[in-house]
Amino acid sequence: MALDNNTIKELLIAKFADKVSAFDEPWGLLTFEVTAGSAHELIHFLKDDATLRFNFMTDLCGAHFPENEKERQLSVIYHLHNWLDNVRVRVKVYLDGENPEVDSMVDLFSSANWQERETYDFYGIIFKNHPDLKRILNMDEMVSFPMRKEFPLEDQGRTDKDDRYFGRVPLNQNLN
Amino acid sequence: MSIATSDVIQKRYNELIKEKENEDGSELSILNLGPTHPATHGIFQNVLLMDGEKIVDAEQTVGYIHRAFEKIAENRPFYQITPLTDRMNYCSSPINNMGWWMTLEKLLGVEVPKRVQYMRVIVMELARITDHLICNSILGVDSGAFTGFLHIFQAREEVYEIYEEICGARLTTNMGRIGGWERDWSPAVWAKIHKFMETFPAKWEEFDQLLTRNTIFMNRCLHTGAISAEKAISYGFTGPNLRAAGVDYDIRKMNPYSSYEDFEFDVPVGTAGDTYDRYMVRQEEVRQSLRIIRQALEKMPEGPYHADVPDYYLPPKQEVYSSMEALIYHFKIVMGEIPVPVGEVYHCVEGGNGELGFYLVSNGSRVPYRLHFRRPCFIYYQAFTEMIKGGYLSDAILIMSSMNVIAGELDA
Numbered sequence: 001m002a003l004d005n006n007t008i009k010e011l012l013i014a015k016f017a018d019k020v021s022a023f024d025e026p027w028g029l030l031t032f033e034v035t036a037g038s039a040h041e042l043i044h045f046l047k048d049d050a051t052l053r054f055n056f057m058t059d060l061c062g063a064h065f066p067e068n069e070k071e072r073q074l075s076v077i078y079h080l081h082n083w084l085d086n087v088r089v090r091v092k093v094y095l096d097g098e099n100p101e102v103d104s105m106v107d108l109f110s111s112a113n114w115q116e117r118e119t120y121d122f123y124g125i126i127f128k129n130h131p132d133l134k135r136i137l138n139m140d141e142m143v144s145f146p147m148r149k150e151f152p153l154e155d156q157g158r159t160d161k162d163d164r165y166f167g168r169v170p171l172n173q174n175l176n
Numbered sequence: 177m178s179i180a181t182s183d184v185i186q187k188r189y190n191e192l193i194k195e196k197e198n199e200d201g202s203e204l205s206i207l208n209l210g211p212t213h214p215a216t217h218g219i220f221q222n223v224l225l226m227d228g229e230k231i232v233d234a235e236q237t238v239g240y241i242h243r244a245f246e247k248i249a250e251n252r253p254f255y256q257i258t259p260l261t262d263r264m265n266y267c268s269s270p271i272n273n274m275g276w277w278m279t280l281e282k283l284l285g286v287e288v289p290k291r292v293q294y295m296r297v298i299v300m301e302l303a304r305i306t307d308h309l310i311c312n313s314i315l316g317v318d319s320g321a322f323t324g325f326l327h328i329f330q331a332r333e334e335v336y337e338i339y340e341e342i343c344g345a346r347l348t349t350n351m352g353r354i355g356g357w358e359r360d361w362s363p364a365v366w367a368k369i370h371k372f373m374e375t376f377p378a379k380w381e382e383f384d385q386l387l388t389r390n391t392i393f394m395n396r397c398l399h400t401g402a403i404s405a406e407k408a409i410s411y412g413f414t415g416p417n418l419r420a421a422g423v424d425y426d427i428r429k430m431n432p433y434s435s436y437e438d439f440e441f442d443v444p445v446g447t448a449g450d451t452y453d454r455y456m457v458r459q460e461e462v463r464q465s466l467r468i469i470r471q472a473l474e475k476m477p478e479g480p481y482h483a484d485v486p487d488y489y490l491p492p493k494q495e496v497y498s499s500m501e502a503l504i505y506h507f508k509i510v511m512g513e514i515p516v517p518v519g520e521v522y523h524c525v526e527g528g529n530g531e532l533g534f535y536l537v538s539n540g541s542r543v544p545y546r547l548h549f550r551r552p553c554f555i556y557y558q559a560f561t562e563m564i565k566g567g568y569l570s571d572a573i574l575i576m577s578s579m580n581v582i583a584g585e586l587d588a
Contacts, residue, residue, distance in 0.1 A: 026519050027282060056409060059522075059533055061548040077535070079522060079550075086430055090522065111412025114558045122246075137239035137587060146247060153251045 003085040005030040008052060016042060022092075031090040039076075039093045040103035046080055046089070047108055054080040054089065057105065060115040062123035064148045066097070073097030074125055078105070095125060104130035122147035185223045185235045202227060207569070211240050215573045217314060218583030222560075222572075229568050234561045238554075242587040249547040253512055254280055255354065257547070262348035264551060265585040267310050268303035268528035269349045270339065275525035277352050278433055279534040283521045284354065284488060291479035292356040293435040294472045298369065299342065299351065300434070300525075301465040301472075305376075306335045307528030308416070308458040308465075311580040315455055316387050318577045319396040324386040331379050334372050341365045355489045356482025369473070377466055384459055397452035401563045401575030408449060412555040415530030417579055420457045421449030427526040438475070439468045451571075451578040487514050512542035529553055529580045553585040 008030055012020050019038040024031045034042045046054040059079040066073055072094040081088045093102055104127035105112040116127040117136040124145035127133055135142065144151065189206050210221040219240040225233040245260045252260075261272035274296050281288060309332055313325035336346040341364050343351040352358065387393050403413070408421040418425055426443045428436040444460035446453030482489055486505045495502035508514055518540045524533040530552025537546040556579065563579075564572040 027521050029522060031520070057412060058524075058531065059535060059548065059550040061535060063537060063546045077548075079533070079535070083425060083430075088522070090520075109412070110407070110410045111555050111558070114554065118554075137242040139239075146244070151247075153247065 003051065003053075003082060003087050005087075008087070008089065011049070011051065012042070012045075015045060029088055029090055031092065033092045033094060036093050036095055036102045039091070040105065040108075043078065043080070043091065043105055044108055046091075052082065053084050054082045054087075056081040056083055057109040057111055058088070060105070060112055060119065062119040062125055062147070064123060066149045068094075068097075070097050071095075074100045074123055076102055076119060076125060100125045101128055102126075103128050104133075106130055121145070124148070189223070189225050189233070204232060209569075209572070211237070215318065216576060218581065218586075220576070220581070220583065220586075224569070224572075226569070229570075231564050231567055231569060231572060234564055234572075236557070236561060238557070239587050241583055245588045246547055246549065249544055251543060253542045254516075254544070257544070258352075259348065259350045261549075262350055263584050264549065264588055265307070265528055265532070265553070265582045266347055267580075267582060268307035269347065270299045270303040270351055271307075271525060271527050272532060273349060273351050274300055274434070275523065275527070275532050276534060277354060278525065279521060279523040279536055280354050282523050283517060283519065283536060283538060284485075285517070286355050286483050286485050286488065288355060288434075288483050289479045289481075290435065290477045292481060292483065294476050295357065295361065295481070296352070296434045297436065297439070298469050298472050299339075301469050302335050302338060302369075302372075304465045304526075304528055305462050306332050307580070308462050311528075311577065312387070312455055312458050313383070315397075315451075315574065315577045316393065318574050319393050321387060321390065321393060324383050327386075328379065328383045331372075331376050334368070334376070338365060338368045338372065341368055353482065353489055355485045356480070360481040369469075373466070373469060373473070377463075380462060380466075388456070388459065394452065396571075396574060397455060397578070398450060399448070400451045400567060400571040401578065402448050402450035403559060403563055404449060407559070407562075408556075411559040413530070413559070414552050414556070415527065416457045416461060417449075417454055417529065417556055419444065420446035420453035422447050427524055427531055431524070433523075433525060436468075439471045441465075441468050451574055454578045514542065516540050516542065524550065527552060529582070529585075530556065549588055551585045551588055553581050554588070557581050557586055 005025055009023055016038060019035050020032050022033040046052050057078065058081045061077055063075045063077060064073065065075065074095040074097055076093045076095065078091040079088060080091065095102060102125065104116055114136060116130055117133060119125050120127060120133055121135045121138050122145060138146065186206055205226050207224045207226050209224055210216050211219045221237040223235045224231050249257050249260060258273050258276055261276045262269040264272055309328055313328050316324045339349050340346050342361060343349050403421055405421040405423050408418050409423065414425065422445050424443045424445050429443060441464045444457050446457050490509055491502035491505050496506045516538055518538060520537045522533060522535045524531050531550060532552060533550030535548040535550065536544050539545040560576065563575055
């Protein structure tokens with residue numbers, strides 16, 4: 001019998017009760033939340049349970065929601081895939097905006113290593129027990145976490161810059 | 177990245193050297209391979225700890241051409257993100273383009289006509305051919321066989337001429353629109369595709385004869401850089417590299433998109449997961465791609481070249497000037513007043529080197545709230561250290577080219 005979303009949902013609720021919540025199926029992909037404390041246990045369960053068998057971590061990434069209440073400002077999103085039944089799930093963990101910490105999944109999936117480093121690099125989310133949590137794409141001297149929403153891109157239409165230094169001066173413009 | 181990183185690594189290695197020398201008296205050395213080295217195609221740095229010519233340990237540094245695509249994407253309307261996807265795996269940019277359009281169509285609920293889907297299949301398979309062609313011919317160059325590369329690159333040129341005829345660009349294509357194509361394919365496009373289909377298979381077999389059973393090439397490739405299926409899965413391998421390890425995971429079969437279920441093709445798998453198997457899987461995938469294109473050309477249905485979605489597809493210019501409705505739609509699309517559903521969607525396509533995924537979170541505005549690219553290179557390149565440990569330096573170069581690590585995709 002192929003695994004369907006309801007079976008997964010029932011199994012998870014039976015084991016994790018109120019630690020899992022907000023079940024939804026946007027475009028058929030089972031999506032739910034789990035508390036930061038149980039994330040590692042849940043993904044371990046998804047991977048090793050004889051029925052669930054989610055053997056592949058497709059993707060791991062972060063997201064920032066500055067408008068949420070403080071406990072839910074940062075999030076980590078895991079996409080897992082069961083290749084035997086061809087089912088995917090999306091697991092979300094919401095974290096505290098000031099002190100975001102979640103357990104690392106490197107011991108379960110080696111592929112999480114760099115993806116967690118990338119998420120740390122861009123969002124400043126601390127993955128506990130990660131073997132080597134440091135920046136990966138940005139330079140080591142950087143102090144901010146640039147994918148957070150408080151860092152906007154420069155407005156292309158800003159006028160406070162001296163255009164002469166950027167080669168954007170129309171020919172007939174008075175430079176004084 | 178910076179000098180600081182290598183300093184840290186070098187300090188650690190210096191300690192390792194001391195320890196090791198105390199143990200058995202052998203001398204270790206540090207070798208900086210990259211960031212810009214003629215033997216690595218792209219900008220990668222590998223600090224290697226060497227025992228003579230053998231690699232004891234390695235540390236990778238990536239990010240030299242990081243361009244913050246995900247951040248830029250959060251500030252661009254949906255249709256302006258396609259040029260960013262071009263620049264990820266630039267050896268097969270049409271696959272990236274089509275993957276992005278399909279993600280958007282999934283979010284917006286756009287039904288694409290069968291003809292468009294078949295045309296997309298053709299262009300994606302052409303892209304796969306060029307991707308594998310580049311990877312395999314460069315693998316030949318790295319093992320000292322330049323001839324095959326020189327011969328087969330003529331064929332890549334022909335594919336780029338097809339792209340040029342379709343969209344005007346060659347490498348970073350930015351093809352297509354939401355719901356289809358910006359214009360119908362001209363007779364010249366079809367003529368070029370047919371000509372390519374006639375001439376290329378023979379060229380490919382000739383290339384195959386130059387390398388596949390070549391003793392030098394086989395000696396260099398067999399049993400180097402092998403990875404087991406179990407480890408490959410744990411490291412998040414997808415695409416030809418995973419199939420070389422013996423796992424038949426292919427998204428075109430597993431979650432067919434763009435009518436791939438209509439075509440008959442096989443998924444080649446290897447057994448050992450070594451450099452030679454990766455080469456062989458790519459060789460065979462090109463033949464399968466040709467098979468798919470042939471079927472698509474035969475079965476090409478009649479119909480429009482774009483979906484009828486005035487909310488997302490720009491009307492023809494003449495109509496904008498002559499009819500009120502077209503003018504309104506044109507204005508709405510350009511000024512970003514199109515309705516976009518709130519939600520999150522994940523869509524993946526089989527890219528040149530694996531599962532290329534797009535995770536898009538939309539909050540109803542004209543720009544993505546969050547867009548994450550699942551870049552196959554970035555995920556499987558972390559296994560490189562483990563694959564080269566214990567091997568020779570010259571093997572490491574071959575392993576890297578056989579993995580088809582594209583710097584643009586690695587760093588995004």
